Amino acid sequence: MLGARMSRWLIAVPMALLALxxxxxxxxxxxxxxxxxxxxxxxxxxxxxxxxxDNISTAWTTAGTARYFFNSVLVVAGAVTxxxxxxxxxxxxLSHLRFRGSRALLLGCLAALFVPFQVIMVPLVRxxxxxxxxxxxxxxxxxxxxxxLPFTIYLMTSYYSAIPAExxxxxxxxxxxxxxxxxxxxxxxxxxxxxxxxxxxxLFCWNDVLIALLMMPxxxxxxxxxxxxxxxxxxxxxxxxxxxxxxxxxxxxxxVYLFFQRRIADxxxxxxxxx
Amino acid sequence: xxxxxxxxxxxxxxAVLIIVLFRLWPLLLGVNFSxxxxxxxxxAAVGLDNYAxxxxxxxxxGALRNxxxxxxxLPVAVAIPGMLATFIYLRVPGHxxxxxxxxxxxxxxxxxxxxIFNLLLSFDGPLNSLLDVVGIGPVDWLGDSKVALFxxxxxxVWATFGMALVVFLSGFATLDPALLDAARSDGAALPxxxxxxxxxxxxxxxxxxxxxxMIGMLTSMFGLIYVMTSGxxxxxxxxxxxxxxxxxxxxxxxxxxxxxxxxxxxxxxVVGLAQVSFLRRTGKED
Numbered sequence: 001m002l003g004a005r006m007s008r009w010l011i012a013v014p015m016a017l018l019a020l021x022x023x024x025x026x027x028x029x030x031x032x033x034x035x036x037x038x039x040x041x042x043x044x045x046x047x048x049x050x051x052x053x054d055n056i057s058t059a060w061t062t063a064g065t066a067r068y069f070f071n072s073v074l075v076v077a078g079a080v081t082x083x084x085x086x087x088x089x090x091x092x093x094l095s096h097l098r099f100r101g102s103r104a105l106l107l108g109c110l111a112a113l114f115v116p117f118q119v120i121m122v123p124l125v126r127x128x129x130x131x132x133x134x135x136x137x138x139x140x141x142x143x144x145x146x147x148x149l150p151f152t153i154y155l156m157t158s159y160y161s162a163i164p165a166e167x168x169x170x171x172x173x174x175x176x177x178x179x180x181x182x183x184x185x186x187x188x189x190x191x192x193x194x195x196x197x198x199x200x201x202x203l204f205c206w207n208d209v210l211i212a213l214l215m216m217p218x219x220x221x222x223x224x225x226x227x228x229x230x231x232x233x234x235x236x237x238x239x240x241x242x243x244x245x246x247x248x249x250x251x252x253x254x255x256v257y258l259f260f261q262r263r264i265a266d267x268x269x270x271x272x273x274x275x
Numbered sequence: 276x277x278x279x280x281x282x283x284x285x286x287x288x289x290a291v292l293i294i295v296l297f298r299l300w301p302l303l304l305g306v307n308f309s310x311x312x313x314x315x316x317x318x319a320a321v322g323l324d325n326y327a328x329x330x331x332x333x334x335x336x337g338a339l340r341n342x343x344x345x346x347x348x349l350p351v352a353v354a355i356p357g358m359l360a361t362f363i364y365l366r367v368p369g370h371x372x373x374x375x376x377x378x379x380x381x382x383x384x385x386x387x388x389x390x391i392f393n394l395l396l397s398f399d400g401p402l403n404s405l406l407d408v409v410g411i412g413p414v415d416w417l418g419d420s421k422v423a424l425f426x427x428x429x430x431x432v433w434a435t436f437g438m439a440l441v442v443f444l445s446g447f448a449t450l451d452p453a454l455l456d457a458a459r460s461d462g463a464a465l466p467x468x469x470x471x472x473x474x475x476x477x478x479x480x481x482x483x484x485x486x487x488x489m490i491g492m493l494t495s496m497f498g499l500i501y502v503m504t505s506g507x508x509x510x511x512x513x514x515x516x517x518x519x520x521x522x523x524x525x526x527x528x529x530x531x532x533x534x535x536x537x538x539x540x541x542x543x544x545v546v547g548l549a550q551v552s553f554l555r556r557t558g559k560e561d
Contacts, residue, residue: 008365008366008367011362012368015359015367016369016373018377019372019373019377021433022377022433022437023376023379025388025391026383026391028391044400044404045401086293089286089290090289090290092286093283094287097282097283097286098283099280099283099284105287105291108294111299115298115540116490116493116494116539116540118494118497118515118516118519118539119302119305119537119539120298120301120302120305121519121520122305122519122529122532122533123304123308124297125523126304126308127300127301142293142297143297145293146294146296146298149290149293149294150298153290177279178279178282178286179285182286203382206384207382207383207384207498208384209384209385209498209501210497210498210516213524214520225498228386228390229390229501229502232390232393239394242394243394246387246390246391249386250383250384253384254379257379257382265378265441268438268442269441269442269445
């Protein structure tokens with residue numbers, strides 16, 4: 001018994017070290033952002049003596065992070081709105097309305113789930129260019145919506161499938177059209193799932209770099225992640241300002257993680273137990 | 276009545292339109308496109324020329340070789356979160372904390388992760404000065420063509436093992452605790468418990484993690500490569516996805532890039548199917 005307890009503590013030591021290694025890189029970056037260039041070059045590890053916000057404000061204004069931040073917020077908000085709207089509409093239809101071809105549609109949707117972006121990116125960008133959508137906000141919003149819609153539909157369909165058909169039938173007897181059922185029953189009931197899927201999709205879109213690089217070539221349309229990669233070239237010799245840009249990009253994600261940790265983990269694992 | 280009949284189609288129309296137009300149609304278009312030429316021969320049918328050129332290109336062959344390395348490293352990338360999840364499930368001291376701390380890098384963008392590790396791993400950077408204290412190194416983590424790929428994969432694993440960890444933990448939740456208790460009271464040691472209770476009980480979860488980890492390695496390392504190595508040094512960290520991006524975005528050779536996309540799709544299909552059948556077989560033996 002004592003031996004078992006001992007070995008548990010022995011395992012806990014490397015696990016604690018690993019936890020430290022998980023958090024430390026970000027702490028290092030935040031610390032670097034608070035230092036002057038001189039301080040950083042002289043000693044990277046020591047704690048910054050004061051909370052110095054100069055670098056953050058340089059990164060925000062001079063380096064143009066504010067603009068990139070705004071672009072990202074706009075695009076993520078647009079894409080998540082479309083994803084939740086179209087995803088819940090399709091999820092409701094696929095789970096509760098009987099119509100010809102519904103199974104085939106669900107299968108097609110699952111198939112799309114397994115087509116990685118890298119495989120379709122060349123023709124997709126060409127289609128987008130032909131329709132004048134490259135380098136526009138609607139273009140990137142549509143690209144994100146297309147990318148994450150199959151996953152959203154899959155999760156919403158499985159969530160709605162667990163809702164008993166009697167609820168829908170009762171609402172229909174009360175004189176609701178299918179649209180009424182969607183608006184008055186399905187949207188409110190689906191709120192927890194919509195929140196989880198929404199948070200996860202927001203993270204995916206916020207974090208993406210490949211799609212944004214392809215769809216938004218001009219500098220003023222850069223999203224935050226693309227902007228951070230460009231900061232690196234601009235501020236090679238000024239690590240604290242670069243670290244500040246990285247921090248600005250990471251903080252919203254950290255905030256979302258702290259608030260929605262449970263939901264994110266649940267949404268990630270939702271595919272594993274069913275698939 | 277006809278408005279009622281129409282309702283499901285109206286509800287599903289936007290989703291279908293977007294998926295067909297921007298996911299499925301481009302797939303067909305791309306395969307088709309890969310048999311045409313670029314530049315002067317734009318649009319002309321060139322048969323298998325693009326594929327021939329592709330397999331003659333040392334950079335692309337290097338990218339495929341790197342995929343081979345990823346496949347070899349895959350068991351490690353699955354075993355690490357698997358072991359950690361086992362310990363958390365067995366409630367090592369502090370397990371609640373570990374669960375949320377380990378998952379946290381998984382929500383960070385590859386761009387952020389890559390940028391941070393660029394600072395930490397630079398030749399005169401913190402990790403090397405730390406190793407110097409212990410008397411090792413310095414290692415040129417990102418500048419040595421023999422090391423760089425493994426550095427990038429290591430960072431990728433650091434950033435994503437939390438994802439696999441929560442999947443494993445949700446698998447553990449379905450495991451029958453009575454089996455574990457029985458094994459414990461029979462005096463089974465941890466390795467035996469893992470081999471005879473946990474692995475067979477979690478075979479579906481393990482299968483899922485294998486496939487998703489592989490897909491993750493093949494399709495979500497672009498950000499890290501873009502930020503950390505740009506495919507270098509000497510092309511040693513090229514992966515197919517990065518190669519496709521270079522050909523499309525930098526070289527302006529979309530048809531050629533489409534051929535590379537098609538090959539990547541086939542590689543993923545083959546690797547995925549091979550894995551599933553391999554894991555099914557080993558699962559049955561237990």
